[in-house]
Amino acid sequence: MKNFVLLDGQFVDPVLGRCESRNFLFTGGKLVGMGYVPDEDEDNLVQIDCKGCIIVPNILDMWANFREPGGEDKETISSGSLAALKGGVPAVLCSPYTPCPIDTPETVSFFKSAATRDSHVNVYPAAALTRGLKGEQLAEVSLMQRAGAVAVADDAAHLSSAVLKNGVAYAAMTGQVIIFGANSRTLATGAAMNEGEMATILGLKGISASDEALNVERVLVALRSNPGARVHFSHVSTVAAVDKIRQAKAEGLAVTCGTSPIYFNFTQKEVEGYNTSAKVNPPLRTDKDVEGILMGIKDGTIDVIASHHLPCTIDEKRTDFQSAEFGVTGIDLLIPLVVTKLIKELGMDMPSVFEKLSKNPYDILGLDRPKVSLDQSPSFSVINMAKSFEVTAHTIHSHGKHTPFMGQALFGVVEHTIIDGELRYSASPVSESVNA
Amino acid sequence: MNFCHSDLLGLRHLSAAEITHLLDQAKPLRDVLDRKVKQVPTLRGKTVLLLFCEPSTRTRLSFEMAVRTIGADSLTMDISTSSASKGESLYDMVKNLEALGVDAIVIRHANGGAPHFVAETAKVPVINAGDGYNEHPTQGLLDLYTMRERCEDGDLSGKNVLIVGDIRHSRVAKSNIWGLTKLGANVFVSGPPTLIPPGIEQMGAYVVPNIDKAIPEMDFINVLRVQFERQDSIYFPSIREYRQQFGLTEERMAAAKPTVTVLHPGPMNRGIEIDSAVADGPSNVILDQVTNGIAVRMAVLYALLSGNNGREKTDKAEDVRP
Numbered sequence: 121m122k123n124f125v126l127l128d129g130q131f132v133d134p135v136l137g138r139c140e141s142r143n144f145l146f147t148g149g150k151l152v153g154m155g156y157v158p159d160e161d162e163d164n165l166v167q168i169d170c171k172g173c174i175i176v177p178n179i180l181d182m183w184a185n186f187r188e189p190g191g192e193d194k195e196t197i198s199s200g201s202l203a204a205l206k207g208g209v210p211a212v213l214c215s216p217y218t219p220c221p222i223d224t225p226e227t228v229s230f231f232k233s234a235a236t237r238d239s240h241v242n243v244y245p246a247a248a249l250t251r252g253l254k255g256e257q258l259a260e261v262s263l264m265q266r267a268g269a270v271a272v273a274d275d276a277a278h279l280s281s282a283v284l285k286n287g288v289a290y291a292a293m294t295g296q297v298i299i300f301g302a303n304s305r306t307l308a309t310g311a312a313m314n315e316g317e318m319a320t321i322l323g324l325k326g327i328s329a330s331d332e333a334l335n336v337e338r339v340l341v342a343l344r345s346n347p348g349a350r351v352h353f354s355h356v357s358t359v360a361a362v363d364k365i366r367q368a369k370a371e372g373l374a375v376t377c378g379t380s381p382i383y384f385n386f387t388q389k390e391v392e393g394y395n396t397s398a399k400v401n402p403p404l405r406t407d408k409d410v411e412g413i414l415m416g417i418k419d420g421t422i423d424v425i426a427s428h429h430l431p432c433t434i435d436e437k438r439t440d441f442q443s444a445e446f447g448v449t450g451i452d453l454l455i456p457l458v459v460t461k462l463i464k465e466l467g468m469d470m471p472s473v474f475e476k477l478s479k480n481p482y483d484i485l486g487l488d489r490p491k492v493s494l495d496q497s498p499s500f501s502v503i504n505m506a507k508s509f510e511v512t513a514h515t516i517h518s519h520g521k522h523t524p525f526m527g528q529a530l531f532g533v534v535e536h537t538i539i540d541g542e543l544r545y546s547a548s549p550v551s552e553s554v555n556a
Numbered sequence: 557m558n559f560c561h562s563d564l565l566g567l568r569h570l571s572a573a574e575i576t577h578l579l580d581q582a583k584p585l586r587d588v589l590d591r592k593v594k595q596v597p598t599l600r601g602k603t604v605l606l607l608f609c610e611p612s613t614r615t616r617l618s619f620e621m622a623v624r625t626i627g628a629d630s631l632t633m634d635i636s637t638s639s640a641s642k643g644e645s646l647y648d649m650v651k652n653l654e655a656l657g658v659d660a661i662v663i664r665h666a667n668g669g670a671p672h673f674v675a676e677t678a679k680v681p682v683i684n685a686g687d688g689y690n691e692h693p694t695q696g697l698l699d700l701y702t703m704r705e706r707c708e709d710g711d712l713s714g715k716n717v718l719i720v721g722d723i724r725h726s727r728v729a730k731s732n733i734w735g736l737t738k739l740g741a742n743v744f745v746s747g748p749p750t751l752i753p754p755g756i757e758q759m760g761a762y763v764v765p766n767i768d769k770a771i772p773e774m775d776f777i778n779v780l781r782v783q784f785e786r787q788d789s790i791y792f793p794s795i796r797e798y799r800q801q802f803g804l805t806e807e808r809m810a811a812a813k814p815t816v817t818v819l820h821p822g823p824m825n826r827g828i829e830i831d832s833a834v835a836d837g838p839s840n841v842i843l844d845q846v847t848n849g850i851a852v853r854m855a856v857l858y859a860l861l862s863g864n865n866g867r868e869k870t871d872k873a874e875d876v877r878p
Contacts, residue, residue, distance in 0.1 A: 317755020321568070323668030323690025323730060326754070394669035438647050440670035442688065 129170025190219030208534035210499035292349035359412025378424030431520020459532025497541030622853035696731025713740030721780030
């Protein structure tokens with residue numbers, strides 16, 4: 121790889137909470153110059169013009185489903201990570217919700233070796249808290265951690281009080297964060313969308329919004345009796361859940377939470393016309409919930425914005441709404457959605473928004489965040505703030521093509537992705553600018 | 557005013573004028589049913605597929621009668637013996653049926669919204685014969701038709717209609733609410749609070765917790781069947797308690813206007829949601845509903861399949877996603 125320099129970009133520093141114009145010079149996978157100004161015809165150096173772009177360090181998508189092993193028709197580590205790369209996401213936490221759940225040290229090892237072979241970005245596996253994600257017996261969380269899992273995860277809804285309490289106590293021993301989904305189980309009930317007037321009008325069975333707050337509360341009860349544990353809710357969708365977590369934080373509990381762009385962009389109205397691209401779990405909620413999520417993002421109750429990437433096949437979505445699978449693609453669009461809604465539309469402060477996609481995920485997972493300093497190998501996402509694009513099947517690189525954002529114009533075109541100090545992706549070729 | 561949709565998926569997206577048009581069209585077709593030879597050649601050569609993905613007897617028979625009376629042919633597809641049990645997707649099933657050359661698809665499905673998906677998939681007109689908890693538009697139309705017969709000049713505006721029972725799981729209630737409110741009637745719903753779905757007021761219905769307070773004001777009472785197959789005992793504790801609270805008993809009906817009309821979509825559970833004395837009494841039009849059902853279904857088939865009314869399925873996107 122040639123040496124390269126990022127010129128005239130605006131560096132967003134979530135750690136120091138500021139933005140500044142900076143040049144970055146990389147040589148041999150290491151950051152060797154900050155503020156470097158090259159000669160116009162400098163040899164053997166790719167000069168990348170980043171005017172109009174922001175440069176965000178160390179983005180980590182803290183909740184994505186790459187569906188491997190077992191669901192390779194929906195997504196593979198290869199296809200999902202390619203979508204991440206092109207979406208400017210250099211690191212991903214993969215959920216254990218694969219058709220063959222990641223619930224043993226052997227499946228963790230499989231995932232790790234498949235990732236080493238196939239992945240285009242850094243991927244970290246989260247492992248199941250209970251065997252088969254069935255909520256009955258504890259999985260080997262410590263052995264899975266040794267095999268490379270960085271967190272344990274499960275659904276709060278299907279854990280009995282005893283399994284929940286013991287699971288939290290046991291996993292706390294390993295020091296890993298315990299990630300809970302607070303969404304309702306829908307398999308048995310046939311529920312398909314948020315309970316309320318839209319479900320009534322469309323004649324669909326509803327998923328109650330209060331379930332989410334109740335599930336959060338159950339986990340918080342378990343957390344209170346295990347002060348050493350750390351809990352993260354992977355995706356909250358209701359104002360009630362955000363309120364509960366806000367109170368718990370005020371109480372001093374070691375709790376964090378995340379959400380996904382669909383929950384601050386859309387309401388249940390999106391389901392109108394039985395739009396299977398709007399079928400997600402937790403379901404799209406109400407205007408009040410969207411407000412609550414945005415408030416949680418602003419006041420810091422919500423620590424993380426993750427893609428909640430859950431790709432489905434065409435066949436799984438090309439059916440009636442109730443029969444369709446839950447899930448939408450999202451990793452390609454994570455950055456554009458955050459840029460378009462939170463920064464462009466709502467004018468939120470860039471460092472505090474991107475903190476939720478970079479610093480916070482690393483801190484919550486307890487992973488070493490690559491430093492943005494000389495002789496280090498940070499990852500950078502170079503994002504064009506002025507350019508927009510239309511979401512089409514062609515702009516989505518995941519196998520899953522279903523998203524309620526289809527056809528929308530979004531800002532935040534990802535121009536370059538630099539992973540561990542190496543330029544891995546450029547939206548358009550950069551070689552012309554080489555003065556060799 | 558013509559009917560300008562390529563499918564009939566529900567009454568929600570029809571205008572009052574379109575509903576009235578269908579009901580007016582049903583009138584001469586209703587007269588055909590009183591003739592000696594109960595058939596007209598209007599839709600000769602058309603084949604209507606009855607795709608029943610959920611058990612149904614009376615709706616299916618009514619559609620079969622309607623198809624026959626209007627001169628078309630019907631094919632019935634019974635899902636329990638079909639390729640659905642072989643794992644074929646709904647998409648492929650519809651594409652195959654279309655390739656067979658049917659001219660219209662009538663579909664009954666357990667999932668709300670399934671007919672909408674079929675309508676998006678198929679190029680031929682699709683008629684919803686009941687989908688999950690969503691709508692049962694031809695039942696709604698036959699109820700409207702029957703109620704209009706009992707009104708002066710067929711005008712339902714300002715009339716008070718009470719729908720009693722399991723509103724939450726009732727597609728009949730939904731289609732009634734959409735249709736009646738569009739035609740200017742006041743719609744009240746009553747039933748155990750567990751069976752009143754959230755947000756029903758947004759559809760234009762008023763919730764009445766105590767039916768005895770409502771009955772004296774009502775012009776029509778539409779009694780829904782207690783759906784035993786849908787109850788998993790979390791909605792109300794017992795049949796006798798249901799009857800005591802919401803059953804249309806003879807004593808309860810004593811408070812009603814003498815001109816009140818009682819409807820029931822059938823099949824009835826006598827002694828539970830309705831007493832025999834009421835079901836067989838002078839105010840009932842339950843068997844008229846059955847006959848009228850054939851007529852409105854003929855009118856729907858005519859609107860969607862006749863040459864001059866037939867529409868290309870180009871307005872589809874607007875039709876299902878307004």
